[in-house]
Amino acid sequence: MxxxxxxxxxxxxxxxxxxxxxxxxxxxxxxxxxxxxxxxxxxxxxxxxxxxxxxxxxxxxxxxxxxxxHPAVVKAVQGAAEKFLHISSDYWHEEMVGLGERLAAVAPMGEPAMSFICQSGTEAVEGALKLARYVTGRPRFIGFLGGFHGRTMGSLSFTSSKYTQQKGFATTLAGVTHVPYPNPYRPLFAGDDQGEAVLEYIRMLFQRSVPPSEVAAMLIEPMQGEGGYLTPPDGFLAGLRALCDEHGILLIFDEVQSGIGRTGRMFASEHWGVQPDIMSLAKGLGSGLPIGAVVAKRRLMQQWKRGAHGNTYGGNPVTCAAANATLDLVRGxxxxxxxxxxxxxxxxxxxxxxxxxxxxxxxxxxxxxxxxxxxxxxxxxxxxxxxxxxxxxxxxxxxxxxxxxxxxxxxxxxxxxxxxxxxxxxxxxxxxxxxxxxxx
Missing domain, CATH: 3.90.1150.10 (Aspartate Aminotransferase, domain 1)
Known part of the structure; x- marks a missing residue:
């Protein structure tokens, strides 16, 4: 051997x-x-x-x-499991409220934030998309080639890291337009600034085929995972933020893989100081237990009316306990x-x-x-x-x-x-x- x-x-x-x-x-x-x-x-x-x-x-x-x-996570899970394994998200309990408080404390929005707790990354992306449509009343979205956002039908509409995930499942969510993700190592455009070239490409789309007044949100991984572990050029995410602001478009960061300390910051977007409107989380959030979260500016999520979005297992006490212990360890x-x-x-x-x-x-x-x-x-x-x-x-x-x-x-x-x-x-x-x- x-x-x-x-x-x-x-x-x-x-x-x-x-x-x-x-x-x-x-x-x-x-x-x-x-x-x-x-x-x-x-x-x-x-x-x-x-x-x-x-x-x-x-x-x-x-x-x-x-x-x-990890002993601290195992202890938290055991302690929660000894009390009760489930009470639906229609009710309240300490672990769920505590997780919401922790997420609000670290959310990179630059203003008060709220969370919707779910079970996975793909569900977090679905929730983010639903929220964006709900608060804007707009039908279209912009996604990025090479992105991976999940395999349920809404998130699958954006997933484009391999055609394998889409093959056999047409037609997915209508109104999604994909644009290139800037890759300085493998440039698609002439010139040194691949980030600006992508922004210019989006501006061209807005002039010719995608009315920006109909775009609810852009969904992007601030550092692209399945597409090749790509790091965007400096200035690109800030330019994307400015373009969204210009047209009243929401910016959604998918931090399912890059969040919770993975990149040496709590969230990858913090390397460039760019603030999203909505963010999807999962993977590292629960140290292995199935949990996800939609984190959004409070002024956006507050617009959801009673029953507009929900689930059965969201806020499960055992998974929330794992997430609380995880966040304490990462921040600690x-x-x-x-x-x-x-x-x-x-x-x-x-x-x-x-x-x-x-x-x-x-x-x-x-x-x-x-x-x-x-x-x-x-x-x-x-x-x-x-x-x-x-x-x-x-x-x-x-x-x-x-x-x-x-x-x-x-x-x-x-x-x-x-x-x-x-x-x-x-x-x-x-x-x-x-x-x-x-x-x-």
Whole structure:
């Protein structure tokens, strides 16, 4: 074995048995990338059912913000579960009100905020879209190519990171127009300022085919996730904010993946000081328990009338307890750890880049990091097969990773990750790169 903590072939015998059981009873639509069958985890470490130990640098797709089974989160969940497991969102309880207070305290709107609590990122996006239509009375939206916002029919209308998610489900929500997301590494437009070029493209649409007076909102990830872990050029989000203000359009930030300390700030938008009107949250908010939130300026959400929007499980006491503990931990030091350790991680990856011409770009903030792999040519041709091979080899070497975009390896470990764990992961990554390149 190429790593001392891997004791069996992968998958091992117990893992293979469980995968076989799964194939008979679970939908094949789940996009499983490699055969990892989890037994338990602590912090950044996880073990499979055959006793093999891995470093988890994908954290349940950026969900396990406080690591696996953080004692403070487990204690909060246990305490809430001992009292009651459910009382519908038609009523009140401490955990739900406390979560609303915590979210209002950190909301980046620059004015008082309110929240609607739900169960997932896609539901948070749906709620944000419904609120935007409700308060503006407008039917249209602007989305961004490469974005991922969920798989329910409203959010799916905006999802465009891969056609796979849309294939077979036409027709989705009408009135959604997609525009490019600025990518300085792979520019679509002439000139150095890709952000301004995209803004100019939107202005052209407003003149020719999309009446801005009919646009309720623009929905964008302030840092794009599934599309390639892209960081927008400076000035772009501020320009988008100004364009929305000019036409009375609401600005919705989807911070489902980038929020809750992931980028070294509580929210990614704070790196540029741009304030949204509405924001969708989920993933890292509950440290693994299913929870989401629509956070909006109070003056907007107050316009919802009784019964205009609701759900059964929103504000569930156990998930809210997990979210409250998570926010306390993130605000209590984990966001600072993400910035510090993330800076070390990015520096180590850029050192690696000097040794491997196939690493075309290293980008990100905090513990939101993308490493784009390319062919050895002047065109920056995406190396999709190499990317898949690196992720697979990393699994066999004891490191859990995921890809995004066309050929980007993304790194999103728990916000509790240490410098020592990053350095251990870097050794596994170097070995995985060597093996993937040798196997071409």
């Amino acid at each position: 190429s790593h001392p903590h891997i004791h069996t072939e992968l998958p091992g015998p117990k893992a293979r048995a469980m995968i076989a059981r799964d194939a008979a009873v679970i939908s094949p639509s789940y996009p499983r990338d490699y055969p990892f069958v989890m037994s338990h985890g602590r912090g950044t470490e996880v073990w499979d059912v055959d006793g093999n130990r891995f470093l988890d640098f994908m954290a349940g797709i950026a969900v396990c913000a406080t690591g696996h089974a 030091g984990l966001v600072d750890n993400a910035a510090r350790v993330g800076g070390h991680f990015i520096a180590r990856l850029r050192e690696l880049q000097r040794d491997y011409p196939c690493i075309g770009d290293v980008r990100g903030k905090g513990l939101w990091i993308g490493m784009e792999l390319v062919e050895d040519d002047a065109k920056k041709t995406p190396a999709a097969a190499l990317c898949d091979a690196v992720v697979t080899r990393a699994f066999h070497n004891g490191l859990l990773l995921l890809s995004c975009g066309t050929s980007t390896v993304r790194f999103m470990p728990p916000l509790t990750v240490t410098v020592a764990e990053v350095d251990e992961a870097m050794a596994m990554l170097r070995t995985s790169l060597d093996q993937a390149l040798a196997g071409r």
